[in-house]
Amino acid sequence: MPGPLLFSTNPFIKLLIQEKYRGDKHYVWCSESFDCTKISAYSGASLVAPSSNPAEIYRQLKEECKRSEKHSARIREMRTTIQALASQWEANKEISTSDKEEIFVMASDPDLATYWKPLIYAIPRALVDKRLVTVPLSKRASFGIEYNIPDLTRYEFDIIELD
Amino acid sequence: MLTAVKQFDRKTREGILAKLALELGNPFADSSRTEEKVSDQEIYIRILDEIKERLNLNRPSISNEFARARVFEYLGNEIRQLALDSNHIAEARRRLGNKGLLSSRGYTVKFGPEFIDLSEPLGLPRSDVASVIATADLIEHLLPDHKGQDESNAVSLFVKTYQHAPDPYSILVDGNRKGAEIAVRCGLRIFHSDVDVTNVRSPLDLLRAFIDRFGHEFSVAQKTGKFFLYETIQIASPMASQKLVEFRQDAGQSFDTLIAFRKAGQSAVEIGIAYVINISQYAASLLQHGIRVTRKDIKLG
Numbered sequence: 001m002p003g004p005l006l007f008s009t010n011p012f013i014k015l016l017i018q019e020k021y022r023g024d025k026h027y028v029w030c031s032e033s034f035d036c037t038k039i040s041a042y043s044g045a046s047l048v049a050p051s052s053n054p055a056e057i058y059r060q061l062k063e064e065c066k067r068s069e070k071h072s073a074r075i076r077e078m079r080t081t082i083q084a085l086a087s088q089w090e091a092n093k094e095i096s097t098s099d100k101e102e103i104f105v106m107a108s109d110p111d112l113a114t115y116w117k118p119l120i121y122a123i124p125r126a127l128v129d130k131r132l133v134t135v136p137l138s139k140r141a142s143f144g145i146e147y148n149i150p151d152l153t154r155y156e157f158d159i160i161e162l163d
Numbered sequence: 164m165l166t167a168v169k170q171f172d173r174k175t176r177e178g179i180l181a182k183l184a185l186e187l188g189n190p191f192a193d194s195s196r197t198e199e200k201v202s203d204q205e206i207y208i209r210i211l212d213e214i215k216e217r218l219n220l221n222r223p224s225i226s227n228e229f230a231r232a233r234v235f236e237y238l239g240n241e242i243r244q245l246a247l248d249s250n251h252i253a254e255a256r257r258r259l260g261n262k263g264l265l266s267s268r269g270y271t272v273k274f275g276p277e278f279i280d281l282s283e284p285l286g287l288p289r290s291d292v293a294s295v296i297a298t299a300d301l302i303e304h305l306l307p308d309h310k311g312q313d314e315s316n317a318v319s320l321f322v323k324t325y326q327h328a329p330d331p332y333s334i335l336v337d338g339n340r341k342g343a344e345i346a347v348r349c350g351l352r353i354f355h356s357d358v359d360v361t362n363v364r365s366p367l368d369l370l371r372a373f374i375d376r377f378g379h380e381f382s383v384a385q386k387t388g389k390f391f392l393y394e395t396i397q398i399a400s401p402m403a404s405q406k407l408v409e410f411r412q413d414a415g416q417s418f419d420t421l422i423a424f425r426k427a428g429q430s431a432v433e434i435g436i437a438y439v440i441n442i443s444q445y446a447a448s449l450l451q452h453g454i455r456v457t458r459k460d461i462k463l464g
Contacts, residue, residue, distance in 0.1 A: 016264060073232035080239030084184035087177055087246050101255040104247040106264065114266035 006030040006123040006132075006147065008157075009057040011078060013106055013115040019154065021089075021099050026152040029135065030054075030123060032145065052146055054120060058162065061118035068112050075116050082107045120160040123149070127156045165241060167209040177245035183207050184238045187231075214238065257342035261314055263304025267321065268297050270345045272338075281419050282350040285446060286454040287334070292350045295323040295334045303366040304340065307393060307435060316393070316423055316435030319345055320366030330452055331355045335369050337436065339423055349421050357448050367392075370438075377448075379418055379439040381410035384432065391437040397430055407432065408439070416443045417461045 008030035018026045035055035057074075064072035086103040089095045095103075109115055133148040168176045186207065214237050220230045247255075259265045272293050274283075283289065299321040307316045317340040324333040332354045338345040351373060353360075358376045363369045371390060378389040384398040384407070408420050419442045423435035446461045 020262070020264065071232075073228050073235075076232045076236045076239065080184050080235040080242070083239055083242050083246065084181035087181035087242055088185065090246075091174075091178055091181075098255070098258065101247055101251050102259050102264070104243055105252060105255045105259060108243060109266055109269060111266035111268045114268070 002032050002125065004125055005034075006032060006125050006128070006149075007034040007054040008121040008123065009054040009061070009118050010121060011061060011075075011116045012119055013082065014078075015119060015159075016106070016115075017082065017086075017103055021095050021103065024154050026121075026149075026154070026157075028121060028123075028149050028152055030121070030147050030149060034120065058118045058120060061116060062162075065113045065117050072112075075112065078116075079107050117161070120162070121152075121157040122160055123152065123157040128152065165210060165213055167206060167213050173245055177242060179206065180210070180238055180242045180245070183210060184235065184242065187235065187238075253343075260340060260343035261317060263302075263306065263317075263319065263340070265343055267299055267302060270296065270319075270340070270343055272296055273344060273346045275339070275346045275348050277421060278347045278350060281421075281442075281458075282347075284458040285352070285449060285456055287350045287352055291334060292336050292347055295336050295350075296321050296338070296345060296347075298323060299336075300324050301366050301369075305367070305393070305436075307433075313425055313427075313433060315341070315425055316433060317341065318392075318423065318436045320370060322366045322369055332452075333360070333369060335366060335373065337370065337421070339435075348423065351445075352449065352454065354448065354452050374438050374440075377440050377445045379410055379441045381408055381420070381437075381439045383408055383434060383437060389438065391434045393436075394434045395427060395431055396434060398432060399430075408437070410439055413441075415462050416441055418442060 008028040010028065015026070018024065029052070031052065031054055033054075036053045037055070060074060064075060083104055086095065086100045086107075090097055090100040106115055128149050131149055131151065133150065135146040135148055165176075165180075168179055171179065211234065214234050215230070218230075218233050218237060220233060256265065256269065260270060274289055274292075278289075278292075282292075301320075301322040301324075303320045305318040305320070307314055307318075319338045319340040321336040321338070322333050325331060332352055335351045335353055336347055337349040337351075338347045351370075353369065353373050358369075358372050360369065360372060363372055374390045380387060380389050383391060384396050386394075386396050407424065408422060410418065410420075412418070419440045420437075421440070422437040424432050424437065425435075427433045442458075443462050446456050446458065447463055449456055450463075
């Protein structure tokens with residue numbers, strides 16, 4: 001039986017962008033467990049790949065920010081993705097050119113500790129159950145179930161940071 | 164410029180590269196977008212081949228984490244060059260600064276005359292304040308436009324707490340934010356044994372708690388209080404003919420007035436932030452905590 005919470009790990013810059021430039025609608029990928037390695041091996045949630053495990057993403061990002069690791073593969077990939085999205089949003093007239101430029105400036109800021117620090121979103125499942133979109137197996141890194149929520153609002157999740 | 168896209172105009176190149184980046188893997192966007200039929204597969208293959216060649220990824224494997232990261236970075240740099248005119252960066256940073264979206268290290272820190280005259284001689288060196296801004300535990304960028312005020316009154320508050328010091332304290336910095344610049348107006352070393360910090364959740368809470376303890380009541384054009392934040396106050400007569408801030412001058416006490424305001428026509432002032440500190444009481448407290456106070460203008464009773 002699924003737990004009452006869903007978990008998603010996201011860098012702070014993504015929260016900022018979705019809050020300030022995307023009408024406070026947050027697109028997230030989430031899992032039924034925060035740390036899929038800590039649950040029964042016979043549970044479906046334990047099959048979530050490390051690259052999609054919120055706890056693992058949190059640990060990696062936290063460490064990379066702490067070390068100010070400019071060559072972090074994850075951050076480089078996310079930075080390019082954010083820039084590509086901003087470019088598409090502008091092309092689709094969803095944001096202005098000024099907005100796009102601001103997103104690019106934030107995404108390329110060398111201060112990793114501020115913009116890329118990881119945040120855990122704790123999402124009460126009951127609030128979003130009807131809007132959960134199961135990620136097709138072809139898009140998952142493993143068999144473990146993952147969800148998308150395309151339009152999470154800021155009132156539907158709490159943010160946790162771990163020391 | 165990538166040869167594979169050189170026949171296209173700048174905007175089209177940006178669009179093609181952005182789409183390619185999202186095709187390669189997009190943990191943020193709507194997954195249905197990656198289901199789109201890509202009519203441009205051929206050009207994507209040519210772009211990727213060219214990038215791999217340029218990066219000397221001779222045994223290219225996009226599943227290889229290192230190669231993948233290098234390709235992503237290259238794509239990101241190309242997209243940025245096309246999308247962000249270098250002449251626009253300073254202006255974008257200014258806008259981000261006004262919105263409070265720059266990282267703390269992204270702001271240029273300057274020290275206003277109030278800080279130099281009033282705060283620094285209370286044992287708070289500029290280096291400490293710069294460090295607080297760069298590594299603050301709590302930051303609050305107050306937005307004047309939310310209160311219908313001009314952006315010149317933008318207030319930023321920064322707090323760094325030294326909880327594990329033998330005598331725990333926080334440093335609170337009050338600055339005027341102008342684009343990507345913070346002009347520090349006031350810095351306060353606040354000892355937790357002096358001020359009730361039990362319910363402090365934000366820099367503004369801490370400033371209010373400090374004012375509760377060391378603030379002094381004052382009036383702005385007949386309106387009386389200990390603390391004003393983003394208030395527009397009507398004035399009866401032209402400002403030149405009256406003092407903006409008035410308060411009771413208790414004998415043997417000195418006071419510091421911190422006020423950020425602008426005239427709004429002939430009959431109103433927009434207060435950004437305003438408070439008056441009983442500096443005699445505050446300096447006496449700092450001395451008790453062993454802080455070196457070098458200001459000569461303070462009556463210590």
